[in-house]
Amino acid sequence: MEASFNITYITLDGYIQVQKYKYVYFFIMLTAYIVIMSCNSTIVCLIVTTKNLHEPMYIFIAALLMNSVLFSTNIYPKLFMDVLSESQVISYSACLFQWFIYYSLGGSEFLLLAAMSYDRYVSICKPLQYPxxxxxxxxxxxxxxxxxxPVCQFAPSIALNANTKLCNFTFRGIICNSTVVRLYCVSPREQNIYGLVCLVNILLLPVLFIFFTYTRILITSYQSCRAVRRKAVQTCLPHLLVLFNFSCLSAYDILLVRLETHFPKTMSLIMTLQVILxxxxxxxIIYGLKMREISKHLKRLFCPEKII
Structure with a gap:
């Protein structure tokens, strides 16, 4: 629809009976946002304020958790307004901005996971050169x-999309992602090619690099003593769990939702909530429980009387 000042608005049609369950949606999302901010910020502050955690591995973990804080801040305030409003709409420019931040932070996540895998590779395979x-x-x-x-990669794509003509103004989702292209009258071939280049640079290449480094770590650990194998498991397993989790969610978001087939609204909503919740x-949770040093400092912070 065209509103005053020539602003194009898009209706977000991804909710299920939002007027009936708006307070349920709001309570769940507000609780999730508070928990997300609290958990991530606590570990980040712990790493920043604890001197013996000022190591590359923990610095990268702090950066990864800051990504989660920024990602959630990009998503949740708009969700709060939507579920409490009579109509769920967003301006096209705001939608593009949310889309831009969403994928820029997603790309940063893969690159940070690649940096963490390289840190573990140097630590285990080249310990003398590590410092x-x-x-x-x-x-x-x-x-x-x-x-x-990722910002430099996705900025041209968003700029190209800014002037693309829309023929549909109802978006089947609750947050703006790559499926916004379904609203276009014609999806330009150049934009599709550039999007594929971004996908390769920001997702595929980092994942291949991670597989390479962890393969080298596996080989080195297998050929080394038990202490090295234990160190590799303790430090690499959390990274692999996070990589697997994020890769599965990204595969759905980037590949499956761009298929021509429309998924049922309930399934789409559930998968979107998986991504944002x-x-x-x-x-x-993974880094707080699986990383021994972080877990130890968290116990000292919250249960000091139990620390002997």
Missing amino acids: TIMRKRNISFILLVDWLL YHPLFNP
């Missing part, structure tokens, strides 16, 4: 690239 390779300056450069590269909570 030289993983210096503070190098870590700062890696973090800068991990956050800026489950994943931002999965990271702090």
Whole structure:
């Protein structure tokens, strides 16, 4: 629809009986947002304020959890307004911005997981060179690239989409993602090609790199003593669990939802809630429980009387 000031609005048609269950939606989402912010922020602050956690591995974990905080902040405030409103609409420009932040942070997540796998690779396979390779300056450069590269990759795609004509103004979803292209009258071939290039650079190449590093770690651990194998399991297993979880959700979001077949609204809503509820909570739980040093400091923080 065209409103005043020539602003194009899109109706978000992904909710199920939102007027009937709006307070249920709001309570679930508000609770989830508070828990997500609390869990992720607690571990980030713990890493920042604890000197013996100022190591590359924990710095990358803090960056990954900050990604979850930014991701949720990009999504949840709009959801709160939608479920309490009579109509669920979003301007096309705001939709593109949400789409841009959504995939920029998603791309950063894969790059950060690749950086963490490289850190583990150097630590286990090249321990003598570790202090030289993983210096503070190098870590700062890696973090800068991990956050800026997806932004630079996706910005041209969003700019190209900004002037694309819409023929449909009802979006079958609750957050703006790649399926916005279904609203276009014609999906330009150049944009599809550029989107594929972004997908390869930001998702496929980091995942292949992660598989390469963990293969090398597996080979080195198998050939080493039990202590090295134990170290590899303790530090690499949480990263692999997070990678597997995020890859499965990303596969649905990027590949399955772009198929021409329309999934039932209930299934689409459930999968979207998996992305915005489950994943931002999965990271702090995994790293808080599986990383020994973080778990130890969390116990000291919340249960000091039980620490001997």
